[in-house]
Amino acid sequence: MGLEDARHPPEGAVLWPAAGTRVFTTRRLELPAPLDEVGAYFWSVTWRREERSPFRQEVLSHPLTHLTVEAAEGGVLHGLAVPAALVHGLVTRVFSVDLPVAGRVAGVAFRPGGLAALLGRGVHDLTDAVVPAGEVLPGVTGLAGSVLAEEDDAARRDVLAVHLEGLLAPRLREVREDPGYRTVREAVRLMRVREHVALGPVAQRLHVSGRTLQRLFTHYVGASPLWVLRRHRLQDAVAALDAGGGEDLAELAASLGFADHAHLTRAFTAVVGVPPSRYRAGER
Known part of the structure; x- marks a missing residue:
């Protein structure tokens, strides 16, 4: 998948809050045009808990797919090594994840059908799956490291947006006329x-x-x-x-x-x- 850079984020990258704090924060930002043709919004979650035992987070999710960049204390989320760029397919049941003590996720939620329109192929094979982004999207080498190196959500959004806009540009007309x-x-x-x-x-x-x-x-x-x-x-x-x-x-x-x-x-x-x-x- 080519995530060598992401596995060792640049010095100074803020992955999660400092020890001794207790936070669980979320944020949502709009996406720029023309990415909003296929993307619904940028979102982020950051957490650190005082308890050392794992915590199961469960969400009744909307029918969306996501491109995420994820990092966590312990280096594993969804059974995959992180930091990494991941693609989440539609979840047919309650979305459930065992959260470690601390971590950060930044991602783009695609509109229903948006990822399929962007890729020019169906996404049924991604339903109820979380896969390395390199299996779905081209050119993600170093994406996780680049996103995590930014100090605020607006900048992280912009890094993800630039990557996706590069994929969208040659297909923009087809997407709009689909x-x-x-x-x-x-x-x-x-x-x-x-x-x-x-x-x-x-x-x-x-x-x-x-x-x-x-x-x-x-x-x-x-x-x-x-x-x-x-x-x-x-x-x-x-x-x-x-x-x-x-x-x-x-x-x-x-x-x-x-x-x-x-x-x-x-x-x-x-x-x-x-x-x-x-x-x-x-x-x-």
Whole structure:
């Protein structure tokens, strides 16, 4: 993969907070044009904990793929050696990672279908996978070291943006004129609206068949359109429960397009790991 430089970041690179501090910080920044054609945003996470035992972080993620640069005390994340540049495919269940005592991640979240449009190939093989970026993206030698050498998130964002813009430049016209990618982006925009609880109305709005949506989402997103729709509605369910709502789970299920309380419970439990009633009570 050619990450020799990344494995030994330049002197002075800030990988994580100094010992004796306790922080868990996140940040999100916009991406410049034309990278925003395929990228949604830049994000970063930095942590240091007082406890020496590993900590499991779990997130109900959105249907996105990511290019990340990661470093951690102990030199391993996701079972891979770090510092390194990694590509995360779409996660169909809860994203779970055992965090060491300290670390840093900076990354670019691609729009649904954005990585496929950038590469000109499907991304179904990346679903539920974390792989060295060199297996997916060309020219990543030294990328992790270059990103980690910067002292602030804006500069780290700019390093990642320059690399991705170099890949995008020769394909920019194809990406902008790609009808499949445009259809997927518009479909996902509609699916984010809570009132959309079935695929039929989404397909009708886009003047395509359900079979066409299935083919496009498998290629561009790495999951079925029904899975993406259901993930957004599960996100809505979690948000409602976190906000103290959902006292009537049957009513919540109906509002999110589930056939009944039992249907919501099965779908919620399969992904989150506990039924909504226990999640609402504080069990995680």
